[in-house]
Amino acid sequence: MPEINLLEAIRQGLDEMMAQDDRIFIFGEDVGRRGGVFRVTEGLIDKYGPLRVLDSPLAESVIVGACIGAAMNDTRPIAEIQFADFIAPAFNQIVQEAARIHYRSNGDWSVPMVIRAPYGGGIHGALYHSQSIEAFFAHVPGLKVVAPATPYDAKGLLKSAIEDNNPVLFLEHKKTYRLIKGQVPEHDYRVPIGPAEIKRPGEDLSVFAYGLMIHYCLEAAQSLAASGVSVEVVDLRTLRPLDVPTILASSRRTGKVLIVHEDNLTGGFGGEIAALIAEHAFEYLDAPIVRLGGPDVPAMPFARSLEDAFMPNPQKIIEAMRRLAAY
Amino acid sequence: MTVSIADLVPGASESGGDLSAATLREMFRFMLLARVLDERMWLLNRAGKAPFVISCQGHEAAQVGAAFALTRGKDFTLPYYRGLATVLVMGMTPTEVMLGLFARATDPSSGGRQMPAHYSHRRLKIITQSSPVGTQIAHAAGVGLAERIKGGDAVVWTSFGEGTTSQGDFHEGINLAAVQQLPVIFQCENNEYAISVPQKQQMAVTSVADRGPAYGIPGISVDGTDLLSVYEVTRRAVERARRGDGSTLIEARVVRLTAHSSDDNDRTYRSQRELKSMRLSDPLARFAAYLHDQDMLSEAEERDLRAEIGAEVDAATEAAEQAPMPDPETLHNYVYAL
Ligand SMILES: Cc1ncc(C[n+]2csc(CCOP(=O)(O)OP(=O)(O)O)c2C)c(N)n1
Ligand SMILES: [Mg+2]
Numbered sequence: 001m002p003e004i005n006l007l008e009a010i011r012q013g014l015d016e017m018m019a020q021d022d023r024i025f026i027f028g029e030d031v032g033r034r035g036g037v038f039r040v041t042e043g044l045i046d047k048y049g050p051l052r053v054l055d056s057p058l059a060e061s062v063i064v065g066a067c068i069g070a071a072m073n074d075t076r077p078i079a080e081i082q083f084a085d086f087i088a089p090a091f092n093q094i095v096q097e098a099a100r101i102h103y104r105s106n107g108d109w110s111v112p113m114v115i116r117a118p119y120g121g122g123i124h125g126a127l128y129h130s131q132s133i134e135a136f137f138a139h140v141p142g143l144k145v146v147a148p149a150t151p152y153d154a155k156g157l158l159k160s161a162i163e164d165n166n167p168v169l170f171l172e173h174k175k176t177y178r179l180i181k182g183q184v185p186e187h188d189y190r191v192p193i194g195p196a197e198i199k200r201p202g203e204d205l206s207v208f209a210y211g212l213m214i215h216y217c218l219e220a221a222q223s224l225a226a227s228g229v230s231v232e233v234v235d236l237r238t239l240r241p242l243d244v245p246t247i248l249a250s251s252r253r254t255g256k257v258l259i260v261h262e263d264n265l266t267g268g269f270g271g272e273i274a275a276l277i278a279e280h281a282f283e284y285l286d287a288p289i290v291r292l293g294g295p296d297v298p299a300m301p302f303a304r305s306l307e308d309a310f311m312p313n314p315q316k317i318i319e320a321m322r323r324l325a326a327y
Numbered sequence: 328m329t330v331s332i333a334d335l336v337p338g339a340s341e342s343g344g345d346l347s348a349a350t351l352r353e354m355f356r357f358m359l360l361a362r363v364l365d366e367r368m369w370l371l372n373r374a375g376k377a378p379f380v381i382s383c384q385g386h387e388a389a390q391v392g393a394a395f396a397l398t399r400g401k402d403f404t405l406p407y408y409r410g411l412a413t414v415l416v417m418g419m420t421p422t423e424v425m426l427g428l429f430a431r432a433t434d435p436s437s438g439g440r441q442m443p444a445h446y447s448h449r450r451l452k453i454i455t456q457s458s459p460v461g462t463q464i465a466h467a468a469g470v471g472l473a474e475r476i477k478g479g480d481a482v483v484w485t486s487f488g489e490g491t492t493s494q495g496d497f498h499e500g501i502n503l504a505a506v507q508q509l510p511v512i513f514q515c516e517n518n519e520y521a522i523s524v525p526q527k528q529q530m531a532v533t534s535v536a537d538r539g540p541a542y543g544i545p546g547i548s549v550d551g552t553d554l555l556s557v558y559e560v561t562r563r564a565v566e567r568a569r570r571g572d573g574s575t576l577i578e579a580r581v582v583r584l585t586a587h588s589s590d591d592n593d594r595t596y597r598s599q600r601e602l603k604s605m606r607l608s609d610p611l612a613r614f615a616a617y618l619h620d621q622d623m624l625s626e627a628e629e630r631d632l633r634a635e636i637g638a639e640v641d642a643a644t645e646a647a648e649q650a651p652m653p654d655p656e657t658l659h660n661y662v663y664a665l
Contacts, residue, residue, distance in 0.1 A: 072469075103440065103662055
């Protein structure tokens with residue numbers, strides 16, 4: 001099996017799906033000749049032409065809004081939001097329109113589309129090129145929210161997202177694009193939307209995370225293993241619909257829970273996971289549920305020292321794991 | 328620029344262009360049906376049977392004229408909440424409209440989930456509407472984009488009020504359609520008010536159509552109480568779109584003959600004089616007079632038609648009132664598509 005990075009896995013996923021289904025098209029800023037600012041769509045315009053890999057005007061609301069209309073006219077649009085930080089102008093279209101159209105038409109219309117959005121920090125992107133946006137959208141029924149951590153999952157989940165008959169927000173952590181490499185089979189496969197995956201089994205405590213944080217958690221778990229602490233790392237992969245059974249089963253098994261995300265702590269997605277565990281697995285817990293998240297400041301600053309202070313990292317995670325294991 | 332049919336087709340206002348007398352009578356029938364249905368909805372509202380009504384009264388000529396230029400079953404419409412006459416022409420029945428008013432389970436727009444007048448009907452290619460104004464303008468551009476990708480020749484028609492042109496989606500949607508020369512017709516039904524806010528506090532131009540050239544597409548202002556002018560202007564826009572030459576922005580100048588909705592009282596912001604004088608611009612009376620003038624409709628025929636439509640609306644009201652409410656068990660249905 002060839003080893004590729006996460007960005008290449010996404011590009012392969014797009015390419016293979018577009019080759020099979022000519023209803024699929026990509027619409028976003030700079031996706032055409034330039035191949036996207038991260039080069040995810042590089043080369044696709046040559047293969048599929050400028051109509052199916054189409055540069056949009058610099059206008060996020062209509063990037064999503066037009067894809068909604070196109071999805072209702074029997075195509076399968078893939079919208080690219082250049083940076084997740086700029087998704088706010090499309091919030092109305094995503095939340096009020098894409099997520100509600102199937103429900104509000106009593107099942108008559110549906111919106112099969114993917115919104116790809118590079119998110120996350122630790123890449124010197126400052127306030128407006130570092131944001132995590134998942135909590136805003138994971139709140140919304142009717143929308144699916146996916147956040148893969150590995151090339152294998154990214155490609156398999158992307159294909160599932162394109163085939164899904166619902167709007168899917170597909171979150172790609174920018175720092176994982178080239179940093180994270182992994183084996184990806186040559187054959188056609190899918191990773192279903194929904195199920196979480198235990199990336200590392202363990203007995204003493206459960207850690208729930210997604211995206212880049214999975215890799216930091218795995219690193220932390222590895223280093224704690226030397227001191228005899230066995231950590232289970234659960235990759236949620238999909239935030240909506242959430243794999244509640246896997247979360248509860250792991251929590252019941254280990255009795256201790258740490259939730260890690262880069263997004264601001266307050267109102268972050270970790271709060272929902274904590275609430276679910278408190279509600280349904282309270283009697284199994286041996287310690288308070290711990291959340292490790294970004295601090296409650298408006299966004300990630302630029303200066304290296306400030307960025308480091310904002311980002312959760314393996315060291316901070318190790319400390320949180322240690323304290324929890326010792327509780 | 329305001330155009331009338333006489334500018335476009337010499338002699339057209341006398342002859343009704345290329346439309347046969349039968350077609351003109353059918354157009355009148357739809358205008359009257361929309362009016363009678365609309366008036367009935369207000370009665371039901373005042374009788375406490377319908378919590379919310381929003382009207383198309385005064386917009387009928389603009390809507391019927393435009394919809395007759397479209398091909399039913401082929402072209403897409405994304406009509407805003409005043410689009411009762413639009414959806415009737417596109418094939419929605421009075422009973423279906425009443426099912427929406429009463430929020431019944433079989434309401435084709437939403438199964439009773441949405442407020443009335445949020446029209447949708449997939450078989451008729453009427454695309455579902457929401458309440459945040461202007462979002463459909465972006466969708467319309469996208470429907471046109473998909474049509475281009477598929478290589479089809481359906482035309483997309485959407486409507487909205489002049490207040491809605493202040494929304495970002497108006498700009499973004501029209502700009503995309505213009506840049507990509509998409510087969511989309513944008514009809515602004517300018518009734519000079521957004522609830523209580525007059526047009527001059529909404530825009531510094533006198534006509535919404537002035538904005539067309541700024542996007543690189545034709546902007547045409549038409550008397551929206553003149554059915555034949557609207558038909559002719561829209562017919563040309565449809566031809567242009569189907570040929571692949573792109574979009575048109577049409578401003579249909581209309582009157583809003585009612586308050587904004589059943590929850591509004593327009594006497595608080597419109598003068599008595601205005602409330603009286605706007606009646607003189609009633610498009611229904613205007614078209615009836617034209618048909619009488621042309622000997623295409625006699626007083627007796629109009630009376631018979633009113634009686635027939637009255638009975639149709641009675642039957643629709645009764646059928647819808649008797650239809651079952653949505654089962655509470657269905658609350659969770661259709662959150663996600665399968
Ligand atoms: C985004 C948004 N803001 C506010 C409203 C409340 N609202 C509903 S209709 C309306 C006025 C719309 O005026 P216009 O576009 O001129 O259409 P008209 O009702 O006059 O036909 C307002 C403010 C809304 N529905 N959506
Ligand atoms: Mg208005």
